[in-house]
Amino acid sequence: MSADDTLYTIGDLARRTGLPVKTIRFYADAGVVPETGRTPAGYRVYDVGAVARLDLVRTLRELGVDLPTVRRVLAREATLAEVAAAHAEALDVQIRTLRLRRAVLGAVAARGASHQEMDLMHRIARMSDADRKRMIEDFVDSCFGGVDANPELVELVRAATPDLPDDATPEQVEAWIELAELTQDPDFRASVRRMAEYQAAERAAGDTTGLHEGLTALVRERIGRAVADGIGPESPAADPVIAELAAQYAATFGKPDDPALREWLWRRLEVAADPRVERYWRLLAAVNRWPEPEALGPVFDWFLRALRARMGRFGE
Structure with a gap:
């Protein structure tokens, strides 16, 4: 019998792969590592291909790949490259989420924020690009709407939209939270509105100088x-x-x-x-x-x- 023809019991597979017997039995019962045959005593045995399959299963599971996806790879319904790309993308999302949570928790700790404030900060930090743009547009409309203020300034403020990157640092996230809070501050809005009204009065008196x-x-x-x-x-x-x-x-x-x-x-x-x-x-x-x-x-x-x-x- 050649080495390729050698048959292994579950105990043999455990010694060769380092996986617990219980784990190998679970994979066998789930059909991930099908048995090659049975001994006269009725014990399941496996060929050398089972060793390779178990090594692959262990690696994929340690990388966080779920069992249905592992089955698809083993059944050649999905290539390793496809699975790796999809899983890498999912990990990127998890990493961004963890960074965001860390930044929010850091800001909460620094400010001594309450539960309600922490919830608000988390919702602000999770805003999409479109949400951030709408928030700035609402701020500009509130401060400059219906007032003939300096059009160059209004356009400058409207165009300067916060662009929080996917790999934002805690400092960037904290700055965005503070910026969002500032644009929602009624007293700050009233202050900017007074500036706009003053500009409008100046323009009505003939000022066309711009910035x-x-x-x-x-x-x-x-x-x-x-x-x-x-x-x-x-x-x-x-x-x-x-x-x-x-x-x-x-x-x-x-x-x-x-x-x-x-x-x-x-x-x-x-x-x-x-x-x-x-x-x-x-x-x-x-x-x-x-x-x-x-x-x-x-x-x-x-x-x-x-x-x-x-x-x-x-x-x-």
């Missing part, structure tokens, strides 16, 4: 330099900075450079001075893996304080 990226860059550069030089906003040394910036605002908006301009400028900055707006853009950048925006809050706070300190001198 002011160059002007913002100038403010950042000049005030940043003043801060680096240790010039406080109330200091007389800040006068030239305010004068230069006021002149630039006057040229940009077609207004006379006079005390009324500075009053108007202070009001304009004060309306927009909600730090949550900057937080919104930082969270969006974190979710989308965009470069972190430069901090403008301290710059415009300095600008506001400088203008406020000179309010009594505007008429001089």
Whole structure:
């Protein structure tokens, strides 16, 4: 008898494969490893092919493949490549789910959230791309709907949709949760609505200047330099900075450079001075893996304080 003709009892298979006798008997009863024959005493015996089948079954089961799929592979109804691809895809889904759960639990632990808050955070984190887009659209409609605000700004906010990737980090998921909560905050919506209404009033008065990226860059550069030089906003040394910036605002908006301009400028900055707006853009950048925006809050706070300190001198 050749090695290929050798017959094995269940005990022999257990010793060769390392599987428990009970497990091999279960596979035999399930028809996964059919017997080759029986001994005169009625014990089941198996050929060398059973050893190979058991090795394959063990490997597939350790990888998490269910028994019906194992049967399909052994019956050649599905190839190993097809099963491996399907199982890898299923594992990807499980991994994404586990990452999401870990991120939510981390946020719950950091915030000391309640059961209700944890449920809300989990539902927010599981939103689809379409759901996230709808949430931003609802936020934009609530803040800008029916108001003739700066159309370039409205389009910018509407187009900047959070895109949470499948392999999102815990930090990205936590940023998305906070961003979603922020867009649902009635007080934040009311604040942005006030900004929109102010823009609408300015546009009704003839302002068609759109976005002011160059002007913002100038403010950042000049005030940043003043801060680096240790010039406080109330200091007389800040006068030239305010004068230069006021002149630039006057040229940009077609207004006379006079005390009324500075009053108007202070009001304009004060309306927009909600730090949550900057937080919104930082969270969006974190979710989308965009470069972190430069901090403008301290710059415009300095600008506001400088203008406020000179309010009594505007008429001089």
